[in-house]
Every structure is written in structure tokens, then in C-alpha cells.
Amino acid sequence: MTGTETIMEQENVNGVKLTLKVNKRQNSPTSRQFTISYKNVDKSSLWPKMSLFLAIIFNITALIYVRISLTALLVIIIVFSVIVIFWVTHSVQSESLLVIPTVGIQSSIKYVCGKEDNFVPWSSIDDVIINEVIKLNRVLYYLTLLVKQHNQGATDSEAVKLIPLFKFTKPRLLMLERIYSELQSLLVDAQKEVAMGSGDKG
Numbered sequence: 001m002t003g004t005e006t007i008m009e010q011e012n013v014n015g016v017k018l019t020l021k022v023n024k025r026q027n028s029p030t031s032r033q034f035t036i037s038y039k040n041v042d043k044s045s046l047w048p049k050m051s052l053f054l055a056i057i058f059n060i061t062a063l064i065y066v067r068i069s070l071t072a073l074l075v076i077i078i079v080f081s082v083i084v085i086f087w088v089t090h091s092v093q094s095e096s097l098l099v100i101p102t103v104g105i106q107s108s109i110k111y112v113c114g115k116e117d118n119f120v121p122w123s124s125i126d127d128v129i130i131n132e133v134i135k136l137n138r139v140l141y142y143l144t145l146l147v148k149q150h151n152q153g154a155t156d157s158e159a160v161k162l163i164p165l166f167k168f169t170k171p172r173l174l175m176l177e178r179i180y181s182e183l184q185s186l187l188v189d190a191q192k193e194v195a196m197g198s199g200d201k202g
Helices: 041-065 070-090 173-201
Strands: 003-011 017-025 032-038 092-100 104-111 115-121 125-135 138-150 158-165
Touching: 003 173, 017 173, 032 173, 092 173, 125 158, 125 173, 138 173
Parallel strands: none
Antiparallel strands: 003 017, 017 032, 032 092, 092 104, 104 115, 125 138, 138 158
16 A cells, blocks of 8 residues: 655654654545654664563573572562563553544554554544643653444433553653544544535435
């Protein structure tokens, strides 16, 4: 799938360099794919790998020179294995957002090992906002989808669910505004097409 791609680089709220890629596909000109990833993947992943390697060497050296029981050794191995598994399965590489008007929005989180996808149908999307969150002594911004949820009951009302996007890479406001403006234009254009279609039927 070929298309045009624009790139934006900026640090996130923690000072880590991020890259935003906006992909416009030729076979579907209205669709967009936004991908935020760490700019220097090799450099950013070097320290965790090095610390893991040093921890293994330190534990092996400690086991050689310190006499411990077999039970303590098994406990250390189990705890260490859990830490390694958690690191492999929860270390985020990138986050992406695929927007296909009138179909839906799919957010994806790519880990070192595996991927997690979340799809929201277009008919359930109410709006997209930039949400301001105060966390400790910092103000953080999250791009958030407002999703309509139909409540079965006497009132038969609709509730709104908030789905934050790019919550692991934590981009700054400028990068979020770039994604927000394109998302809003896609939402408005789709609403106009739906309104025109319903007007023609009437």
C-alpha cells in the first residue's frame, strides 16, 4: 500500500524523542494512519537490555560466591523470570491510530513481543478532544475519543465513554494538536457526507 507520509519529531513529556508519521494511502485518500514511535529505538532500548544483562551477571556471580539453599535459589529464579517476562510483554515500542471514515478507528500498541488492538466503530464515535490531566505537579494532555454507549434501561439513554489515545508514548501538546486537527476534519467531512446522503433520500 503506497501513499504519502509526513514526519514530525518532538520530545515527549519525559524528554524522550518521538517521531510522528502521518500516512495518507492512495487507495483510500480519506483514511489516515498516525504512528508515534521512539526516534532512536536502538539507543532507547540499549539501556534496558544492558541493565538486564548486568543483572544476570550479578546474580550468577552472587550465586557462585554466596552459599544459599536450593529453595532460595528457586525463588530467585522464579522472581527473575517474572521480571523478564513482564519487561518483554509490557515494553511499548510504538502506538498507532488507523482512521477510516464511515468504518471506524483502530488504536494499536506495539510491544517488544506482541501487539494490542482496539477497534471503535464509526457510528459509536461522538467526538475527539484533547483532555487536560493534572498528575502530581505536572499537567499532561491526552488525545481522547468520546464513544457513545447505549444504556439498556428505563431511561434508554446514551452514556459517553472516554478512550485515551497515545497514553504510553505521552506526546506533547503540539504533536497531539496535529493529530487532533486532522481527526476533526475527517469527522466533519464524514458528517457532511452522511447529512448530504440523508438529504438526498428525503
